[in-house]
Amino acid sequence: MRFAERLDRVPPYLFVEISRKIAAKKAEGINVISFGIGDPDIPTPDRVVEELRATALDVPNHRYPETDGLPEFRIAVADWYSERFGVTLDADKEILPLIGAKEGIGHASLCFINPGDIALVPDPGYPVYSVGTWFSGGECHWMPLLEENGWLPDLTTIPQDVAKKAKVIWLNYPNNPTGAVVDSNYLSEVIDFAREYEIAVLHDASYTEVAFDGYRPISFLEVPGAIDVGLEFHSLSKSYNMTGWRVGTAAGNREMIDALMVVKSNLDSGIPNAVQYMGIEALKSSESEIAERNSIYESRRDRVVASLNRIGLKVDPPRASLYVWARIPDGFTSAEFAELILEETDVVVTAGNGYGPSGEGYIRLSLTISEEDLDEGLRRLENLRISSS
Numbered sequence: 001m002r003f004a005e006r007l008d009r010v011p012p013y014l015f016v017e018i019s020r021k022i023a024a025k026k027a028e029g030i031n032v033i034s035f036g037i038g039d040p041d042i043p044t045p046d047r048v049v050e051e052l053r054a055t056a057l058d059v060p061n062h063r064y065p066e067t068d069g070l071p072e073f074r075i076a077v078a079d080w081y082s083e084r085f086g087v088t089l090d091a092d093k094e095i096l097p098l099i100g101a102k103e104g105i106g107h108a109s110l111c112f113i114n115p116g117d118i119a120l121v122p123d124p125g126y127p128v129y130s131v132g133t134w135f136s137g138g139e140c141h142w143m144p145l146l147e148e149n150g151w152l153p154d155l156t157t158i159p160q161d162v163a164k165k166a167k168v169i170w171l172n173y174p175n176n177p178t179g180a181v182v183d184s185n186y187l188s189e190v191i192d193f194a195r196e197y198e199i200a201v202l203h204d205a206s207y208t209e210v211a212f213d214g215y216r217p218i219s220f221l222e223v224p225g226a227i228d229v230g231l232e233f234h235s236l237s238k239s240y241n242m243t244g245w246r247v248g249t250a251a252g253n254r255e256m257i258d259a260l261m262v263v264k265s266n267l268d269s270g271i272p273n274a275v276q277y278m279g280i281e282a283l284k285s286s287e288s289e290i291a292e293r294n295s296i297y298e299s300r301r302d303r304v305v306a307s308l309n310r311i312g313l314k315v316d317p318p319r320a321s322l323y324v325w326a327r328i329p330d331g332f333t334s335a336e337f338a339e340l341i342l343e344e345t346d347v348v349v350t351a352g353n354g355y356g357p358s359g360e361g362y363i364r365l366s367l368t369i370s371e372e373d374l375d376e377g378l379r380r381l382e383n384l385r386i387s388s389s
């Protein structure tokens with residue numbers, strides 16, 4: 001069999017490695033506790049699942065959905081943007097439903113990247129930005145996210161010749177894996193940069209609804225000029241505990257929405273209608289429902305940060321996202337430290353370098369773990385004896 005070379009460009013998917021290690025331990029009968037994947041353990045709200053039950057029985061919903069989704073779903077997304085961020089969007093021209101944000105993020109590169117083009121990609125970052133670029137024949141220019149810059153790419157370090165060849169800049173705030181957030185001043189600078197070099201800004205806003213201490217993250221589209229240069233991806237996965245249902249959205253510049261629609265309508269047939277009705281119901285969630293859910297993650301965040309501090313790891317408590325990003329002690333690589341934790345405590349954490357070279361020196365812990373496992377996992381972690389060889 002001769003496969004296409006593009007497959008060789010993809011490093012093994014991060015969680016495949018983790019899953020394999022967990023499986024080996026489990027096969028030995030060991031109770032492994034995982035802080036690995038960001039997949040909410042809290043169930044989808046009952047009333048959202050009820051909507052699936054009701055709409056699944058309607059025969060028209062058994063047929064192909066439209067790629068551009070139900071008009072009612074697009075209107076619900078527009079209403080949500082208006083209420084949540086004060087952003088006015090045209091539901092027909094500026095919103096496109098996605099089969100989860102991942103699908104849209106992966107397909108977006110096909111809209112912009114010709115072979116040899118450059119994508120500006122955050123490092124560390126969600127791997128789909130780079131993989132989508134490679135599948136389209138492009139190259140990634142890594143933008144290091146460093147603690148001293150508040151985990152924001154320093155645009156002044158991007159060489160001019162790279163900026164000139166770049167077609168897109170990927171951003172993601174609240175950020176996976178660092179948990180960092182962004183303000184409108186920085187996003188304004190990005191918009192100026194994008195205008196200067198004719199670059200599309202692709203902002204992944206999958207975590208705006210998971211935030212702590214009363215903080216409410218902003219949307220890229222709130223910033224003046226954003227809609228002229230970019231798209232924002234949203235996900236109902238983390239916002240409403242809906243990872244299993246696969247529903248997300250792209251919103252913003254209408255030409256970019258049209259381009260994504262060309263790609264998608266030729267490759268997929270949209271989100272099942274009944275799942276879109278679930279999405280409509282989910283988007284009606286009240287501020288207090290979101291706050292109640294976030295208070296669960298906030299308490300977990302505090303406990304994880306306290307335990308990591310107790311074993312001497314330096315951690316800035318994140319204001320948003322589902323992740324705690326912790327600097328590891330000197331004398332270890334990220335992979336070695338994650339391995340040490342797994343071997344000594346049967347606890348899984350993710351090695352930071354799996355998100356890009358600048359993730360070296362960090363580990364990531366996800367807060368999407370049951371209370372019982374969290375307590376047990378932290379108890380084990382606090383017993384970790386750290387001594388580098």
Ligand SMILES: Cc1ncc(COP(=O)(O)O)c(C=O)c1O
Nearest residue numbers: 100101102126176206235237248
């Ligand atoms: C930054 C980021 N974007 C997108 C996604 C995928 O979201 P969805 O479930 O909507 O495909 C994830 C999932 O972990 C993520 O971390």
